[in-house]
Amino acid sequence: MRQLATIFKALGDDTRLEIVKMLIGKELCVCDIIAAFANKSQPAISHHLKILKHAGVLSDSRDGKWIFYSINSNSINAVLPFLKEAKKAETLKIRIHPCADNEE
Numbered sequence: 888m889r890q891l892a893t894i895f896k897a898l899g900d901d902t903r904l905e906i907v908k909m910l911i912g913k914e915l916c917v918c919d920i921i922a923a924f925a926n927k928s929q930p931a932i933s934h935h936l937k938i939l940k941h942a943g944v945l946s947d948s949r950d951g952k953w954i955f956y957s958i959n960s961n962s963i964n965a966v967l968p969f970l971k972e973a974k975k976a977e978t979l980k981i982r983i984h985p986c987a988d989n990e991e
Contacts, residue, residue, distance in 0.1 A: 890943070891969055894962050897942030902927065903935050907944060907958060914948075914957040 898904055906920060921932045936956060939945040946959040 890965055893942045894944055894966055897938050897944050900935070900938075902932075903939055903944075906932075906935060906939060906956075910945070910956060910958050914955045917954045917956065920956065 898907065902924065905924075909915060909920065909923060917933075917936065920936070921927075921929050924932055936945065936947075940947060940956075943959055943962045943965075945956050947954050947956050949955075
């Protein structure tokens, strides 16, 4: 559960969600990610990338002096079963009233 909480917390920011969206199906150089956010500073984007990487959402690799980011499929594999279970449970919604057992 801790891993899921870390991933969801990392994704709980508009800028970080935009970064992840940009990386769907591709690898991007950090310079391209920074360039896509003209209204944000380089240190701010680097901070967001660090949070996403620390949470396991992103992976990075070096090619000379360039750093490329991509989505870490392990984080997707961790989240999908949880979301599928939540979706399935929504269709089977049951009202549970534990306080009823304590009434006299």
